[in-house]
Amino acid sequence: MLERRLIEVEGTVQGVGFRPYVHRLAAARNLRGFVRNDAGRVMIDIEGELATVDAFCRDLTLAPPPLSAISLVHVKRAVPMRRRAFQILPSGTNVGESAAAAVPPDVATCDACVSELFDVHNRRFGHAFISCTDCGPRFTAIREVPYDRERTNMAPFAPCTVCRAEYETSSDRRFHAEAIACPRCGPVLVARRVNDDNVQAIGAAAITLAAATLRRGGIVALKALGGFHLACSALDAFAIARLRERKHRPAKPLAVMVRDVAAATALCDVSVVEQSALTASARPVLLLRARDSAAVAALVAPHTATLGLMLPSTPLHHLLLAAFNGPLVMTSGNRSDEPVAITDADAHSMLEDVADVFLTHDRAIVARCDDSIVRVIAGEPRVLRRARGYVPNIIALPFHAAATVLAVGGHLKNTICVAHGRCAHLSAHVGDLGSLAALRAMRVAVASTIHLVGARPRVIAHDLHPDYASTRFAESFATDEGTTHRVPVQHHHAHIAACVAEHGVREAVIGVVFDGAGLGTDGAIWGGEFLVVEGAHFTRCGHLAYVPLPGGDAAARHPWRSAAAHVARADVSGTSAASARPASVDEREWQLVQQLVQRHQRTPHTSSVGRLFDAVASLLNLCHVSHFEGEAAMALEAAAGTRVALGYPISLSADHCFTANAARVIAGVLDDMERGRDITDIAAAFHTTLRDLIVLAAERIREASGISIVALSGGVFANARLTATTNAALLTRHFRVLIPQQVPCNDGGLSLGQAFVAACALQEPLCA
Ligand SMILES: [Zn+2]
Ligand SMILES: [Zn+2]
Ligand SMILES: [Zn+2]
Helix, strand or coil: CEEEEEEEEEEEEECCCCCHHHHHHHHHHCCEEEEEECCCCEEEEEEHHHHHHHHHHHCCCCCCCCCCCCEEEEEEECCCCCCCEEECCCCCCCCCHHHHCCCCEEEEHHHHHHHHHCCCCCCCCCCCCCCCCCCEECCCCCCCCCCCCEEEEECCCCCCHHHHHHHHCCCCCCCCCCCCCCCCCCCEEEEEECCCCEEEEEEEHHHHHHHHHCCCCCCCCCCCCCCEEEECCCCCCCHHHHHHHCCCCCCCCCCCCCHHHHHHHHHHEECCHHHHHHCCCCCCEEEEEECCCCCCCCCHEEEEEEEEECCCHHHHHHHHHHHHCCEEEEEECCCCCCCCCCCHHHHHHHHHCCCCCCEEEECCCCCCCCCCCCEEEECEEEEEEEECCCCCCCEEEEEEEECCCCCCCCCCCCCCEEEEEEEECCCCCCCCCCCCCHHHHHHHHHHHHHHHHCCCEEEEEEEEEEEEEEHHHHHHHHHHHCCEEEEEEEHHHHHHHHHHHHHHCCCEEEEEEEEEEEECCCEEEEEEEEEECCCEEEEEEEEEEEECCCCCCCHCCCCCHHHHHHHHCCCCCHHHHHCCCCCCHHHHHHHHHHHHHHHEEEEEEECCCHHHHHHHHHHCCCCCCCCCCHHHHHHHHHHHHCCCCCCCCCEEECCCCCEECCCHHHHHHHHHHHCCCCHHHHHHHHHHHHHHHHHHHHHHHHHHHCCCCCEEHHHHCCCCHHHHHHHHHHCCCCCEEECCCCCCCCCCHHHHHHHHHHHHHHHHHHCC
């Protein structure tokens, strides 16, 4: 009996070798019909004997390609057409609702391609653009769905006859590999020495020229997947110092690329979980504990105990690492914190006086996408910067958004998010909105995400802070669009909402938010918050007691100011208070800050735990001036190591909205310093204090509300020690603990939280 079925498969099913997989399944059973990509899905039309068709349908979801993720299979019976063969047909073009969900993230070069790359007998030996159905650029290469070559950055390259034959051979590894190419027909690698336009090398010679430059201590700008990288030897202190000076990046840690896991293990301790995060197809920068014996120059990551390592993600990186034969600093191709360059023209104008050699090619980068950063915290890999390899994976919402929502995030570590249906589309890391270039990049992220989703937003969510560039963008967007409805979302509410959205939780949770700064509903700068969050609503149950902090933003860059403020506030007297001033800080400046605090003059009040970290780091002489966000906190975490110590006394006031006063903590730290207690012990005791505070506050809120789910978020929880010990302490007290995993705990997650809050608010009239 002849049976015909029409099957729709949704999810991440394009650009992942799904059609060839279906073709193989059908051909093996002698079934007829076709498979093709449609806007957001794969359509299969299949016919044959009933039992065989049944078997096909059963097996379809059993062993799909490793990079695919099937979210829905819809099957319909139809009248048999008596077809004679099974074919892969050209894509359909109707744009479906889930079109955006069909684009997969970029995938690091697979093992099979790497072995061909280094096989002298293979026709793709040394080909810097080798890829297959299992690997290669996707998000950074696809202009439009459905995923076909003509809608990618490979459109200008016509495959040669050999590549064409591979593409059409069902038994070939590159059967229907859209980006198929070889040295004869693919993009061409070019290296050019700056200040000497005559020296130019092509293909293998380009790699040789770049590697020679690196060996001589030079800097190479190379065109990677989602933007340019800047590379130099990680063993050459002189080269690194030059890179830091030219890039205007004096202290922020630099990532290092190593060839394989063995090379990573030579530099850092790598656990089993960390090894799988390091080798995952996203190839993030993984923050690892550096070995004392690590051979990389101290300038790579000064004042931290961690080192950010990544493995090669593209054939170009593989070739360069092999030719150089050692660890390479591999950092974003930008100046300071501006967006990474993606075109050759941008790279040349931005990096002309940074790089000695440009290693580039004629394949365009369609979407900007930085390296992602991951750290294993409390036993799980957690994304701290979400970009290459993770974007544009969707985050499933626990309900259907009643209207399309655009959320524009915060000011630092900006991302944007579009919530549509049950999907949240979180953009790649845009960066700090302090430059025009960053603002332009944010606008591009907004436009391209809306384009991919295929729906205009009707609601726009943003932070409460009126001066954030993102807030101003939201206002102008709403004006331009006419009817768009604006939803301001409090910063810390958004932090917890992002965590809750990611975990698909709909119940009320206790939200603990520790971060640097966010505007509160009372006009103060919040950052040590204990909330109850339920969808569109939150209640502030308690917070770290306010400390007047003179200087506002200047305080964040000068941890000694936080120290002066906290010491003045703690009202400690005697020699310990007098000796608190660091030698590098002018006595008059120090006293001025303290006087302002005591007189409450022109000083914003803050409950920020980030600033408390700054104060303690400065009191311990670890960091008085901060060159990048979180520097002091990282130094304090590094100082504590794994030492075990009892915490300083801390208690909660009896108020309805309770406060926790850090005065006794500061007094304890000063006492310990005077007594000459080991810095490691003091840093460890400080971490224990914060853990104890969270447990105390969570118990208090549970008693009053009956809520026993705790969500931890805010940038402070990038601190692995604090997060792991707090998680363990809460678990032993039978709390359920939610910690961000796929979405950054820092301000990179705000836009998802804002979108979630706005989507929850839209639901309310329906519930009432
Ligand atoms: Zn491959
Ligand atoms: Zn070819
Ligand atoms: Zn924040």
